[in-house]
Amino acid sequence: MKPRTHWLRALTVVLVGALTIAVGSACGLESGGALPLPVKPGSITEHEDLKGAKLTVGSKDFTEQVILGYILEFTVAAAGADVRDLTNIQGSNSARDAMLAGQVDLNIEYTGTGWINYLGNEKPIPDVAKQFEAVRDEDLAENDVVWVNPAPLDNTYALAVNQSNLRKLGVTKISQYADLVKQNPAAATTCLETEFRSRQDGFPGMAAAYGFDPGAAQTQILQTGIIYQATANGNCAFGEVFTTDGRIKALNLSILDDDKSFFPHYNAALTMRKETADAYPSLAVVTKPVLDALTSEEMVELNRQVDVDGREPADVARDWLVQKGFVTT
Structure with missing residues (x-):
């Protein structure tokens, strides 16, 4: 049977979210607060529906997810949104529940996680595009969660x-x-x-x-x-x-070679509740070029800068966006 959100999980995520805000980010940046660094528009420009929009961006608690969370935050901030930072939520299910409970408006999620872990399917779909389409259609129908802009990034x-x-x-x-x-x-x-x-x-x-x-x-x-x-x-x-x-x-x-092709594709994509997508249609527009630019090779380098060089995820995320011309400082 496929999992369903209910009141107990919603209550749990409220408590988890409160704890996350209290303890802050593992990288020393306060979670549940304002944007850690300022950005201005670059190729991403302000959009009327996003000007002053109060949006909370979440992420899970491992390096890549925190970087992606900041990339998403800076992107929508450059488009005019008033962003609240809720990166570094512990565990996939807690991050997912935070969105379903309305604590998080948008995040970057992985297709394989959505298909297997959230929707309860047992077998992945080998074709990348068909896997995305299946997750997109089923999650919208069952949970009112919108998936858009799958990236080349495939982190399995x-x-x-x-x-x-x-x-x-x-x-x-x-x-x-x-x-x-x-x-x-x-x-x-x-x-x-x-x-x-x-x-x-x-x-x-x-x-x-x-x-x-x-x-x-x-x-x-x-x-x-x-x-x-x-x-x-x-x-x-x-x-x-x-x-x-x-x-x-x-x-x-x-x-090790996955010679039976067990592991699913985990392409990153923007996810948000349907009410958020309907209220702010520009979210899909402004994030598309950013996600299109996120390849696996690019992500390896961004992760390396944090985990090997010891840089802050927010700095790495903003520098990448500046380098690509998406935002300015």
Whole structure:
């Protein structure tokens, strides 16, 4: 049965949202407040329906999502909106519930997450365009959530291994990883984040697709950012990663081939409640060129600047928009 929003989840997200505002962003920028940096119009100009519009932008709590949240905030601010920052909401379901409960007006979401995690479908659609269309149509019909402007950016899950374990274990694809779990689970120690360990488009679904018992795997739950270094150090033989994370290249990790094409496409797109889309039709217009410019390669570099170079996500987001000419400072 597909999940439905109800009053208890709405109450939960009110409490989560209040906590998020209280504790602030992990990057040191106050969440639930004003825009962290000023921007002025560039190629994005003011639109009449957005002038003075009070809009809250949300994001999840990992690096890429926080960067995307700021990119979205600066974009709509340059178009005239009065933006409230609610980036860094912990967990996909909390971020989604914040939108459904009306705490967040718009955010950037991923098609695979929408299709599997929110809408309850079990199998992804291999074609990128058809996957977007299916999510767009079903989420609008069932939840009054509008999806527009899918980006080339496709940030999917993967398993990574360091070069030493790659040579020692000879595992280059997930089917070989599955064999290793079945034959020698002690050699297949795997670092995972909590959400991936429980999501149907995560570890349990991958185990079912590749024919191994997820309970037999020796897994360790870590925070997302710690997994990369733990995998590089060999604390775990394998680690769950996001394919657009800049630390993969920086730490010289190798990605296992998803040889059964289990993981869905996770193309980024603008999502908002239908009442928001109807009230502010220019949102789809001003965000389209920005999302069109967001490729996986661009996102790897933006993520690298935060996670490897230690820059603030808001600075990285604004500099990218300025470089592309979308906004000025």
